[in-house]
Amino acid sequence: MSQLNENILKYLAENDKANTITLGKYFNEDHQKIVGALKSIQAHGELLLAESISDKKIELTEEGKLIAEKGSHEVNVFAHIPDGGIEQSELMKLPNAKIGFSKAMSAGWVQVDKSCTPPLVKKKVPEIVDTVQEHMRKIMKGDISNITDKEKQEYKKRKLIQEVVVKSFNLTKGPKFSLTLNKLETDLTNDMMLANSWKEMRFKDYNFESLGAPLESGYLHPLLQVRSEFRQIFLEMGFSEMPTNNYIENSFWNFDALFQPQQHPARDAHDTFFISNPKISNSFPTDYLERVKNVHSKGGYGSQGYGYDWKIEEAQKNLLRTHTTAVSARMLYELAQQEKFKPIKLFSIDKVFRNETLDATHLAEFHQVEGLIADFNLTLGDLIGVFTEFFKKLGMVQLEFKPAYNPYTEPSMEIFCFHPGLGKWIEIGNSGVFRPEMLLPMGLPDDVCVIAWGLSLERPTMIKYGLNNIRDLVGPKVDLEMVHRSPICRLNT
Numbered sequence: 001m002s003q004l005n006e007n008i009l010k011y012l013a014e015n016d017k018a019n020t021i022t023l024g025k026y027f028n029e030d031h032q033k034i035v036g037a038l039k040s041i042q043a044h045g046e047l048l049l050a051e052s053i054s055d056k057k058i059e060l061t062e063e064g065k066l067i068a069e070k071g072s073h074e075v076n077v078f079a080h081i082p083d084g085g086i087e088q089s090e091l092m093k094l095p096n097a098k099i100g101f102s103k104a105m106s107a108g109w110v111q112v113d114k115s116c117t118p119p120l121v122k123k124k125v126p127e128i129v130d131t132v133q134e135h136m137r138k139i140m141k142g143d144i145s146n147i148t149d150k151e152k153q154e155y156k157k158r159k160l161i162q163e164v165v166v167k168s169f170n171l172t173k174g175p176k177f178s179l180t181l182n183k184l185e186t187d188l189t190n191d192m193m194l195a196n197s198w199k200e201m202r203f204k205d206y207n208f209e210s211l212g213a214p215l216e217s218g219y220l221h222p223l224l225q226v227r228s229e230f231r232q233i234f235l236e237m238g239f240s241e242m243p244t245n246n247y248i249e250n251s252f253w254n255f256d257a258l259f260q261p262q263q264h265p266a267r268d269a270h271d272t273f274f275i276s277n278p279k280i281s282n283s284f285p286t287d288y289l290e291r292v293k294n295v296h297s298k299g300g301y302g303s304q305g306y307g308y309d310w311k312i313e314e315a316q317k318n319l320l321r322t323h324t325t326a327v328s329a330r331m332l333y334e335l336a337q338q339e340k341f342k343p344i345k346l347f348s349i350d351k352v353f354r355n356e357t358l359d360a361t362h363l364a365e366f367h368q369v370e371g372l373i374a375d376f377n378l379t380l381g382d383l384i385g386v387f388t389e390f391f392k393k394l395g396m397v398q399l400e401f402k403p404a405y406n407p408y409t410e411p412s413m414e415i416f417c418f419h420p421g422l423g424k425w426i427e428i429g430n431s432g433v434f435r436p437e438m439l440l441p442m443g444l445p446d447d448v449c450v451i452a453w454g455l456s457l458e459r460p461t462m463i464k465y466g467l468n469n470i471r472d473l474v475g476p477k478v479d480l481e482m483v484h485r486s487p488i489c490r491l492n493t
């Protein structure tokens with residue numbers, strides 16, 4: 001049994017009654033600790049009776065304490081006035097001079113002598129008493145006997161004192177009062193049952209209000225939560241996931257295979273991170289490489305190409321992939337190498353890298369959500385149809401499309417969606433039908449069309465979680481508590 005519990009019971013045995021605040025002062029313990037001890041005694045049964053009471057008490061505010069220590073503002077103002085008087089502006093430099101001056105004026109302690117230029121503040125009485133300070137000191141000691149109600153009102157108005165409610169308990173002996181506490185049993189054991197000793201034992205009550213122990217578990221970062229939602233939607237729609245575990249790609253698959261000319265500005269070091277070691281790739285499917293070279297430089301498959309001198313050195317350069325469409329190109333090439341073409345739906349969600357100027361919404365690495373469908377005779381209508389279904393599952397029903405340009409798609413469309421929360425149309429992705437100049441050199445049949453689209457993962461995540469700076473989502477400034485707090489992501493609700 002704790003010493004404090006025992007002391008309280010002993011006090012009660014000698015005095016018959018007690019109040020928890022008085023006990024706190026008597027034992028020199030914090031009131032909260034006395035109340036805690038009381039609760040633990042009560043858990044042992046009716047040793048004592050406790051009646052909850054609340055009392056109003058007057059307390060000094062910070063300003064009241066300051067006055068108790070250093071004197072009232074009006075007295076300080078008065079004391080600062082020399083016998084010959086002082087300019088008011090000079091006097092006002094004192095701390096709390098404004099209130100002090102006005103109180104001293106209405107008390108009739110000081111006056112302004114306007115016959116001088118400039119006018120001077122002068123003392124009107126030789127001596128004063130600092131009643132306010134005296135009162136503050138008394139209140140501090142808990143003695144309010146000599147302070148009138150009017151004065152209390154005034155101090156309250158000046159915010160020198162405040163009324164607080166103090167809750168405490170009045171204690172008396174209970175029907176089972178005793179000086180000692182029996183230890184209560186917490187578990188019913190096998191031995192107690194066998195020996196029949198449980199009948200004599202006293203058990204501790206269940207505490208139905210105690211909180212359960214917090215579960216130790218990990219938390220998914222919002223980006224990963226949104227990613228698993230996207231993945232779920234693709235899987236529901238019958239898509240298979242592409243392998244995206246190669247951040248490093250070469251220019252051939254990232255650009256050339258996608259009919260992106262070698263002079264295209266995106267292929268500049270300003271936009272792309274090139275790798276210095278290993279600087280180049282050497283292994284390419286030779287026949288296919290030849291056909292890509294030809295379609296760029298001379299044309300073919302009904303296209304006139306770009307008509308420039310295509311260089312292998314440019315295609316060999318290694319880089320951090322700038323889009324996951326590089327992976328799509330590899331997958332479509334493999335598809336074309338199969339004996340018989342089979343329609344396919346593919347998706348991926350993974351990291352890409354661009355040499356961007358960093359700002360609140362752009363980082364040099366981000367995630368792309370990419371989808372493609374390869375089938376016979378697909379049209380723009382199919383593309384729009386698939387989007388309507390795909391974005392409906394994301395909770396986006398108002399869609400609009402804007403013609404766009406990509407070297408590898410024709411036609412190309414930017415996808416916009418109306419965001420009711422933000423109250424405006426926002427761009428969510430880019431899409432199109434892959435060009436014959438990309439698909440036919442791979443060896444895909446003439447009548448196979450591939451529709452494809454790409455989105456960023458960060459954008460919908462920021463909107464969903466109400467973040468407006470990407471650095472709150474990614475990077476060293478991420479608040480781990482944010483990850484902990486973020487609710488499960490449900491995109492269509």
Ligand code: PHE
Nearest residue numbers: 323325430431432452453454
């Ligand atoms: N690769 C495009 C981008 O990075 C997205 C895209 C994918 C566009 C497929 C059309 C087709 O923005």
